[in-house]
Amino acid sequence: MRGEVTDIRTAMAATGAEVERALDRLLPKPVDTEARLFEAMRYAALGGGKRLRPFLVMSSAKLFGVAETCALRVAAAIECVHCYSLVHDDLPAMDDDDTRRGKPTVHKAFDEATAILVGDALLTFAFELASDPATHADPMVRSTLVQALARAAGGHGMVGGQMLDMLADHETFDIGTVTRLQRLKTGALFAFSCEAGAILGRADDSRRQALRAYAHDMGLAFQIADDLLDVEGRAEDIGKRVGKDQAQGKATFVSILGVDRAREQARLLADQAIAHLAVFEQRADPLRSVARFVVDRRS
Ligand code: IPE
Ligand code: IPE
Ligand code: MG
Ligand code: MG
Ligand code: MG
Numbered sequence: 642m643r644g645e646v647t648d649i650r651t652a653m654a655a656t657g658a659e660v661e662r663a664l665d666r667l668l669p670k671p672v673d674t675e676a677r678l679f680e681a682m683r684y685a686a687l688g689g690g691k692r693l694r695p696f697l698v699m700s701s702a703k704l705f706g707v708a709e710t711c712a713l714r715v716a717a718a719i720e721c722v723h724c725y726s727l728v729h730d731d732l733p734a735m736d737d738d739d740t741r742r743g744k745p746t747v748h749k750a751f752d753e754a755t756a757i758l759v760g761d762a763l764l765t766f767a768f769e770l771a772s773d774p775a776t777h778a779d780p781m782v783r784s785t786l787v788q789a790l791a792r793a794a795g796g797h798g799m800v801g802g803q804m805l806d807m808l809a810d811h812e813t814f815d816i817g818t819v820t821r822l823q824r825l826k827t828g829a830l831f832a833f834s835c836e837a838g839a840i841l842g843r844a845d846d847s848r849r850q851a852l853r854a855y856a857h858d859m860g861l862a863f864q865i866a867d868d869l870l871d872v873e874g875r876a877e878d879i880g881k882r883v884g885k886d887q888a889q890g891k892a893t894f895v896s897i898l899g900v901d902r903a904r905e906q907a908r909l910l911a912d913q914a915i916a917h918l919a920v921f922e923q924r925a926d927p928l929r930s931v932a933r934f935v936v937d938r939r940s
Pocket of ligand 4: 730731736738
């Protein structure tokens with residue numbers, strides 16, 4: 642078990658370094674009159690984060706023999722969407738946070754207007770990356786990819802989840818609504834990340850579906866772990882403020898179930914996620930390890 646966790650950390654660190662290099666190469670350089678925007682985009686996207694979504698893209702792509710150079714562009718694209726979501730999530734109008742990934746949030750290091758624009762620019766840049774012929778030679782594959790990314794990021798995905806999350810500060814949500822909230826706010830980008838490999842590799846529907854099912858359960862387990870870290874984690878480890886959900890009176894799995902049952906639920910979901918991977922046999926071992934990693938993580 643310990644060996645497995647060490648392996649997955651090493652594998653994630655290696656992918657993280659590759660994604661860092663890709664983002665550094667692909668993101669606009671801070672030159673010209675708009676340099677401030679590009680500097681802030683780089684500040685938001687470079688030098689931090691677990692790069693979990695890119696790891697899912699690379700691991701799912703490997704299942705279908707997709708060229709690494711293509712998968713890496715999609716990995717960079719989903720990380721841009723994720724980073725945009727974090728920049729906006731931290732704004733005063735939303736969670737009002739000063740620290741992210743161990744450094745001042747974008748609106749603190751720059752200003753609020755720049756943070757809004759950085760989010761807009763990272764989101765649109767993700768689509769520029771995904772739709773580029775360098776990502777896949779087949780236009781049908783690219784359009785399927787772009788549509789899946791749009792669905793995952795938009796109102797029926799992450800943004801819809803963020804809306805529910807804002808409402809969760811004021812309303813008493815039951816466990817069903819909190820589950821829906823988390824599936825949208827976190828699960829949707831995870832689902833895209835796993836599905837991306839199947840899309841790039843033109844996998845059959847049943848395999849694509851198996852990866853989606855894995856991602857949904859794993860994403861939920863991941864978000865429960867995030868909520869647990871908000872209660873039990875250390876700011877030095879997680880690089881962001883702790884205790885903020887409770888301070889905002891936010892409905893989470895932890896507020897509804899309590900710490901112990903929430904942890905148990907996260908473990909059950911990780912097992913359930915792993916069960917969806919049977920069809921891939923041992924080739925899906927990295928994805929199995931990720932599911933265990935997300936519930937045991939300390940950051
Ligand atoms: C944080 O995501 C936001 C949530 C969806 C809970 P991560 O924990 O993946 O953040 P980074 O990318 O490692 O900073
Ligand atoms: C953020 O969720 C999820 C997205 C940005 C989509 P949280 O608000 O729980 O994330 P943290 O705790 O600030 O990282
Ligand atoms: Mg939030
Ligand atoms: Mg937040
Ligand atoms: Mg949180």
